[in-house]
Amino acid sequence: MAAPSTGPCDKQLCQNGGTCKVVKTGFICNCFAPFSGERCENGPCTVNPCQNHGTCEVSEDSYRCNCNKPFKGTNCEIGKFNEV
16 A cells, blocks of 8 residues: 655655755755756756766766866867867
């Protein structure tokens, strides 16, 4: 026999470590930095800031791009032929 549901927070609707709180209108998610959104679904990698097939990794309160050679830079925007 399944345990009875006690509210919307039983469904674990908050993402990325956010915590759920039941309120009169349903629930709210308290998000940890750098995540935001109704369900903590938005983070720094959501918009895919890494260029040239770099992979985005969330780090503490921001993000880090892991670049493929020969690219480098904050967003893997610097290539072999456009270095200054």
